[in-house]
Amino acid sequence: MEHLPTTETKTSETEKKKSIYSLQLHELKEWLQENGEKPFRAEQIFDWLYKKRETAFEDMSNLSKGLREKLATQFEITTLNTVIQQTSSDGTIKFLFELHDGYSIETVLMRHEYGNSVCVTTQVGCRIGCSFCASTLGGLKRHLEAGEIVAQVVKVQKALDESDERVSSVVIMGIGEPFDNYDNMMAFLKIVNHDKSLNIGARHITVSTSGIIPKIYKFADENMQINFAISLHAPNTELRTRLMPINKAYKLDDLMKAVRYYIDKTGRRISFEYGLFGGVNDSTEHAEELADLVKGLKCHVNLIPVNYVPERDYVRTPKEKIFAFEKTLKNRGINVTIRREQGHDIDAACGQLRAKERKEETR
Numbered sequence: 001m002e003h004l005p006t007t008e009t010k011t012s013e014t015e016k017k018k019s020i021y022s023l024q025l026h027e028l029k030e031w032l033q034e035n036g037e038k039p040f041r042a043e044q045i046f047d048w049l050y051k052k053r054e055t056a057f058e059d060m061s062n063l064s065k066g067l068r069e070k071l072a073t074q075f076e077i078t079t080l081n082t083v084i085q086q087t088s089s090d091g092t093i094k095f096l097f098e099l100h101d102g103y104s105i106e107t108v109l110m111r112h113e114y115g116n117s118v119c120v121t122t123q124v125g126c127r128i129g130c131s132f133c134a135s136t137l138g139g140l141k142r143h144l145e146a147g148e149i150v151a152q153v154v155k156v157q158k159a160l161d162e163s164d165e166r167v168s169s170v171v172i173m174g175i176g177e178p179f180d181n182y183d184n185m186m187a188f189l190k191i192v193n194h195d196k197s198l199n200i201g202a203r204h205i206t207v208s209t210s211g212i213i214p215k216i217y218k219f220a221d222e223n224m225q226i227n228f229a230i231s232l233h234a235p236n237t238e239l240r241t242r243l244m245p246i247n248k249a250y251k252l253d254d255l256m257k258a259v260r261y262y263i264d265k266t267g268r269r270i271s272f273e274y275g276l277f278g279g280v281n282d283s284t285e286h287a288e289e290l291a292d293l294v295k296g297l298k299c300h301v302n303l304i305p306v307n308y309v310p311e312r313d314y315v316r317t318p319k320e321k322i323f324a325f326e327k328t329l330k331n332r333g334i335n336v337t338i339r340r341e342q343g344h345d346i347d348a349a350c351g352q353l354r355a356k357e358r359k360e361e362t363r
């Protein structure tokens with residue numbers, strides 16, 4: 001049987017070298033200075049990591065041998081092992097990557113008219129327990145280090161290099177609750193956004209939360225130009241508690257207060273993600289209730305026809321009902337779109353591939 005980690009066998013953080021992708025440029029400069037090196041070397045190292053996408057310190061030929069050895073002693077260049085790569089007929093590619101300790105994560109490349117987008121994972125598993133989600137089966141195993149999130153984008157970019165394409169946007173909507181791993185997520189944002197690294201524009205980055213309210217206030221105060229989405233999925237507190245148990249701790253009323261604070265503080269529009277589950281939250285009454293909830297807010301509603309998840313009981317909403325839901329919202333003056341379905345012929349829903357391939361991790 002394939003060896004999979006347990007808490008006991010997992011490599012401890014002290015044994016593992018820090019991923020160099022976890023360092024922001026100024027942090028690398030500080031490290032260089034502390035180690036008797038010139039700070040400008042940081043830009044050269046970033047060039048190797050993010051422009052040339054080099055994966056071995058020893059091949060960074062414009063650095064001294066001594067510096068290369070120091071780097072290799074202190075850091076690792078995180079290379080994710082591709083376990084499975086599934087390509088959809090629409091060009092979507094889903095990767096199952098293995099981490100240094102044997103755990104696995106999913107990363108998805110989506111192709112749009114406006115460019116290539118990567119959906120990244122922030123945690124191994126998730127403790128939020130949304131009732132429709134395969135990623136939460138088996139709970140949270142561990143947070144990802146910032147560098148392990150960055151490495152997903154670098155890895156996909158390396159795959160795109162072969163066809164001379166570029167990752168132009170990033171969505172933080174893969175496995176895990178990004179605000180439950182807040183500091184690593186913020187470090188990730190700053191690293192991929194930096195013009196000396198992958199230079200992904202802030203307006204091309206989207207982060208989504210299930211509603212960890214204190215972190216929404218904190219994020220609002222960061223005042224970054226990042227796109228922000230709330231996974232709402234229900235128009236009232238009873239239904240939301242049924243679909244998303246986080247609503248017991250962070251109630252819908254309080255969530256909407258935090259949303260108003262975010263909009264007032266940043267002046268930015270917020271997106272509400274609303275997955276449509278057949279017979280659960282997709283009636284005209286639900287659409288009217290949703291319109292009442294978000295009316296007057298600077299917002300956009302993104303309707304997501306949800307894939308059938310074998311481990312869960314939910315079924316898809318029929319097409320005509322999806323359009324009727326959209327029409328009800330439009331008639332009420334709500335800005336709404338239906339998310340284009342991608343990767344329907346692969347295990348596209350979040351956590352499905354990992355749940356299928358790594359059953360031991362998701363029990």
Ligand code: SF4
Pocket residue numbers: 126127128129130133134135136174175176177210350
């Ligand atoms: S939907 Fe997101 S927050 Fe909810 S359980 Fe899945 S990964 Fe966690």
